[in-house]
Amino acid sequence: MSAKQVIKITVNGRAYERLVEVRMTLADFIRQELDLTGTHLGCEHGVCGACTILLNGEAVRSCLMLAVQAGGARLETVEGLANGNELHPLQRAFNDQHALQCGFCTPGFLMTAVAVLKENPAPTREQAREAIAGNICRCTGYQPIIDAVVQAALELRGSQREQSK
Amino acid sequence: METANRTAYIGAPIKRREDFRFITGRATFVDDIKLPNMLHAAVLRSPRAHARIHAIDTSKALEIPGVVKIFTFDDLGELAVPVPIRMYQLAGLERHLQPLLAHDKVRYVGEPVALAIAESRYLAEDALDAIEVEYEDLPAVVDVYEAMKNEILIDEAAGTNIAAVHEFSIGDVDRAFREAEYTRREEFRVHRFTGNPLETRGFVAAFDGGKGELTVWGVTKLPHLNRQTIAAFLKMPERKLHFIENDVGGGFGIRGELYPEDFLIPFASVKLGRPVKWIEDRREHLMAANHSRENRCQLEVAARKDGTILAFRATVYGDMGAYVRTHGGLVPCSTAALLTGPYRVPNYQAKIHLVVTNKTGLGTFRAPGRYESCFYRERMLELMAKDLAIDPVELRFKNLVRPEEIPYTVGVTRPGSAPTVLDSGNYPSALRRGLEEFEYEKLKPLQGQLKSGRYYGTGIACFVKNTGGLEPYEGARIVIGDRNDVAVYLSISMLGQGHETAMAQICADALGVPMDWITVYHGNTDTTPFGWGTFASRGTVMCGSAVHLAGQKLKQKLLSLAAEQIGVAAAQLELREGKIYRLSTEAAPLDLDEIVSRVRHSGTLNQGLPELEETAYFHSSQMTYSYGVHLAHVAVDAETGVMEVLKYLVVEDVGRAINPLLIHGQTVGAAVQGIGGTMLEELIYDGNGQLLTGSLMDYLLPTSTDVPDIGSVTLEEAPSPLNPLGVKGAGEGGIVGTGAALANALSNALVSYSIEVKNLPLTPDRIRAWISGRG
Numbered sequence: 001m002s003a004k005q006v007i008k009i010t011v012n013g014r015a016y017e018r019l020v021e022v023r024m025t026l027a028d029f030i031r032q033e034l035d036l037t038g039t040h041l042g043c044e045h046g047v048c049g050a051c052t053i054l055l056n057g058e059a060v061r062s063c064l065m066l067a068v069q070a071g072g073a074r075l076e077t078v079e080g081l082a083n084g085n086e087l088h089p090l091q092r093a094f095n096d097q098h099a100l101q102c103g104f105c106t107p108g109f110l111m112t113a114v115a116v117l118k119e120n121p122a123p124t125r126e127q128a129r130e131a132i133a134g135n136i137c138r139c140t141g142y143q144p145i146i147d148a149v150v151q152a153a154l155e156l157r158g159s160q161r162e163q164s165k
Numbered sequence: 166m167e168t169a170n171r172t173a174y175i176g177a178p179i180k181r182r183e184d185f186r187f188i189t190g191r192a193t194f195v196d197d198i199k200l201p202n203m204l205h206a207a208v209l210r211s212p213r214a215h216a217r218i219h220a221i222d223t224s225k226a227l228e229i230p231g232v233v234k235i236f237t238f239d240d241l242g243e244l245a246v247p248v249p250i251r252m253y254q255l256a257g258l259e260r261h262l263q264p265l266l267a268h269d270k271v272r273y274v275g276e277p278v279a280l281a282i283a284e285s286r287y288l289a290e291d292a293l294d295a296i297e298v299e300y301e302d303l304p305a306v307v308d309v310y311e312a313m314k315n316e317i318l319i320d321e322a323a324g325t326n327i328a329a330v331h332e333f334s335i336g337d338v339d340r341a342f343r344e345a346e347y348t349r350r351e352e353f354r355v356h357r358f359t360g361n362p363l364e365t366r367g368f369v370a371a372f373d374g375g376k377g378e379l380t381v382w383g384v385t386k387l388p389h390l391n392r393q394t395i396a397a398f399l400k401m402p403e404r405k406l407h408f409i410e411n412d413v414g415g416g417f418g419i420r421g422e423l424y425p426e427d428f429l430i431p432f433a434s435v436k437l438g439r440p441v442k443w444i445e446d447r448r449e450h451l452m453a454a455n456h457s458r459e460n461r462c463q464l465e466v467a468a469r470k471d472g473t474i475l476a477f478r479a480t481v482y483g484d485m486g487a488y489v490r491t492h493g494g495l496v497p498c499s500t501a502a503l504l505t506g507p508y509r510v511p512n513y514q515a516k517i518h519l520v521v522t523n524k525t526g527l528g529t530f531r532a533p534g535r536y537e538s539c540f541y542r543e544r545m546l547e548l549m550a551k552d553l554a555i556d557p558v559e560l561r562f563k564n565l566v567r568p569e570e571i572p573y574t575v576g577v578t579r580p581g582s583a584p585t586v587l588d589s590g591n592y593p594s595a596l597r598r599g600l601e602e603f604e605y606e607k608l609k610p611l612q613g614q615l616k617s618g619r620y621y622g623t624g625i626a627c628f629v630k631n632t633g634g635l636e637p638y639e640g641a642r643i644v645i646g647d648r649n650d651v652a653v654y655l656s657i658s659m660l661g662q663g664h665e666t667a668m669a670q671i672c673a674d675a676l677g678v679p680m681d682w683i684t685v686y687h688g689n690t691d692t693t694p695f696g697w698g699t700f701a702s703r704g705t706v707m708c709g710s711a712v713h714l715a716g717q718k719l720k721q722k723l724l725s726l727a728a729e730q731i732g733v734a735a736a737q738l739e740l741r742e743g744k745i746y747r748l749s750t751e752a753a754p755l756d757l758d759e760i761v762s763r764v765r766h767s768g769t770l771n772q773g774l775p776e777l778e779e780t781a782y783f784h785s786s787q788m789t790y791s792y793g794v795h796l797a798h799v800a801v802d803a804e805t806g807v808m809e810v811l812k813y814l815v816v817e818d819v820g821r822a823i824n825p826l827l828i829h830g831q832t833v834g835a836a837v838q839g840i841g842g843t844m845l846e847e848l849i850y851d852g853n854g855q856l857l858t859g860s861l862m863d864y865l866l867p868t869s870t871d872v873p874d875i876g877s878v879t880l881e882e883a884p885s886p887l888n889p890l891g892v893k894g895a896g897e898g899g900i901v902g903t904g905a906a907l908a909n910a911l912s913n914a915l916v917s918y919s920i921e922v923k924n925l926p927l928t929p930d931r932i933r934a935w936i937s938g939r940g
Contacts, residue, residue, distance in 0.1 A: 138360075
């Protein structure tokens with residue numbers, strides 16, 4: 001048994017306080033301790049991006065961090081993306097564009113895309129292609145994922161204009 | 166009746182209804198299953214490629230608090246059976262089955278040696294570090310030609326590394342070669358790579374000691390056969406095993422076959438009386454899950470001077486790895502089986518050597534053998550075209566089987582199977598369509614041209630891919646409940662293909678109800694007791710046909726019951742979009758639910774049975790053949806060896822498209838997988854049998870910037886006569902020609918260097934070596 005430490009963490013707006021083993025990865029903590037199993041592990045060495053979450057708004061690979069390193073942080077996972085039954089524009093766009101087949105990589109792509117669109121709300125198709133190049137999908141060939149990111153960006157910009165009126 | 170054949174849903178690009186749980190993070194993959202009192206397993210794997218085991222000491226591992234048990238070979242007792250072969254069981258292969266845990270020897274890096282069980286995965290992995298194994302190294306052999314010398318034996322008892330040899334001959338090959346005006350002989354090689362689904366393997370087993378029943382999750386490609394095999398292993402009645410299909414993160418051939426772990430985890434659960442979970446990590450996956458493809462082929466062609474092919478003679482050497490796994494000799498045998506492709510080759514002879522080496526065992530990966538043989542054949546055609554000064558496109562048109570020759574019998578090319586018969590198609594038409602769509606004539610003048618520092622080339626590969634069949638049947642059960650609730654139970658599982666949408670489309674049309682009434686269930690051995698599985702692009706062909714038949718049967722039953730109640734002949738009724746119409750009257754239609762509800766509660770109608778359901782099985786021993794063409798346009802930097810794919814197109818005829826959106830997705834995804842496999846991926850071993858590509862930093866999977874947008878044209882010119890829907894499978898056509906088209910494009914680009922590609926992969930270092938004359 002390795003040493004344990006108490007961490008306080010906010011995930012999808014909910015505050016948690018847990019005693020965790022210091023060697024436990026953030027991904028395992030989210031999945032096993034918080035039962036938020038939407039975050040997936042594809043490689044456990046930081047290459048595939050399936051475990052991507054937002055940590056204080058930034059996309060990070062939760063398999064490469066320890067849970068204790070995230071103490072005090074604000075996390076967002078795929079489970080927090082929809083607003084109740086209302087899907088996030090990215091989620092809708094993934095369905096519209098057939099941007100998932102087996103769906104295992106999808107949460108990682110969605111969270112990466114959330115961060116991408118925050119930084120660049122109007123990506124061109126080539127910028128969208130570059131922006132998702134750190135995540136691996138084995139099924140779709142990426143084309144529809146790129147299309148989904150572009151579609152969601154358009155929709156999000158539209159709704160922002162709506163709000164600013 | 167004109168309306169009887171009308172379809173509302175088949176052919177429509179309907180968005181996937183299964184997406185919701187995946188995009189919201191609510192899917193259930195095997196690692197998401199959490200049971201009370203569950204233990205966790207980790208596998209100790211051999212770090213040596215070839216060694217004798219002298220001792221295994223588990224005592225230190227067992228001292229770690231939380232470590233429950235370490236199983237080694239001796240613990241298996243009478244259950245120490247090897248993993249059986251399920252197909253292509255050629256005589257001799259049975260000498261090379263994989264034991265569940267190594268005992269006397271280890272034969273590849275990654276071979277399971279012990280199983281640690283603990284209260285967490287972290288603790289189970291701690292236990293692995295504390296197990297001491299005493300090995301005595303033996304020299305390893307990693308090359309088929311070296312292995313065939315039998316100087317180092319993988320299995321001493323077998324006395325040879327040639328596990329089996331299979332031969333067949335069609336026509337009079339010797340005479341064709343004797344009389345030919347032109348012959349050429351080449352040796353080609355396809356490298357070792359594999360499917361790498363993004364979700365690694367995993368297995369959960371929960372033994373209920375009270376009932377003596379075992380429930381398992383995780384091995385979902387062919388649940389029924391897997392259940393049968395695990396039940397036989399545990400000496401349990403089959404019905405006491407419940408195979409539950411969870412969501413699956415991709416299959417591509419390798420996932421869902423039985424591996425040693427799939428026996429060990431249920432065994433551990435039964436022994437310990439607690440649920441046990443095992444999740445593979447990526448490093449394990451790369452060294453333990455099936456590898457694929459790797460083989461060599463000595464190919465000879467005989468032809469007339471005008472380019473008419475007279476004969477092929479092929480000698481295939483399949484590198485099976487250390488153990489022959491569930492697919493038996495499938496991969497090398499399938500390489501030979503479709504080597505003639507869509508061409509008229511009247512004389513064909515093949516000899517296939519299945520050779521064991523100190524590497525991971527071989528299994529299928531999307532279009533197994535066909536990717537390989539397409540590369541061999543299409544490269545040979547290009548070489549032949551150059552020798553005979555014939556345009557390579559013209560050479561293909563000359564030799565493609567013509568529509569009027571179809572059905573075209575190739576002959577018996579698969580061991581123990583009926584002859585290979587190309588069932589339907591217009592091959593020249595598909596090639597023409599590909600050339601037009603790709604604007605081949607515009608790109609042709611660029612062949613071999615140097616522009617802005619890069620050489621340009623275009624490559625073509627024609628293909629056929631057998632789909633469907635393989636195992637004799639699939640089934641579907643359709644149950645109609647109250648309030649317009651229609652349940653479709655499939656005998657097959659889903660690994661991401663979209664069955665929940667496509668099968669609902671088929672059911673809606675066959676039964677005559679709105680698609681949103683329908684829910685599709687799949688892959689649970691309790692709800693569908695008989696079935697095979699999802700592989701060989703057979704899901705829609707086999708199970709889709711069963712859904713269609715069951716839907717039609719249920720519709721007839723419902724119409725008869727309705728006819729009885731309203732006193733008209735059933736032939737005067739029609740079921741459309743959930744309403745029963747009386748033909749030749751203007752009367753308002755009846756709600757189906759009304760009829761269903763009356764029948765269910767009458768106690769007399771429907772022979773007094775409350776259930777309204779039908780089951781149908783679709784049987785087929787023959788394969789349907791999808792076909793088409795791949796075209797690639799590339800630019801190559803001769804200084805760096807970097808090849809960029811500028812344009813790529815796949816044209817495939819699938820007979821009839823159930824859902825174009827899903828087919829397009831399959832084609833594009835498969836093409837990208839094939840491009841990655843051809844240009845980036847290789848499972849590399851050093852001379853000592855150490856795997857050098859054990860992480861995704863060494864084994865490179867394609868990312869979004871490695872590939873261009875893929876063009877995909879789906880044709881429906883030639884419906885298959887072999888099933889009621891006319892469909893052919895669409896899962897593999899997108900990958901078959903990738904190696905061939907890219908190798909042809911590269912060879913055409915580098916024509917000024919006289920480079921003729923005969924080996925894959927097409928990585929920059931290898932291209933660079935060929936350019937500098939070192940390859």
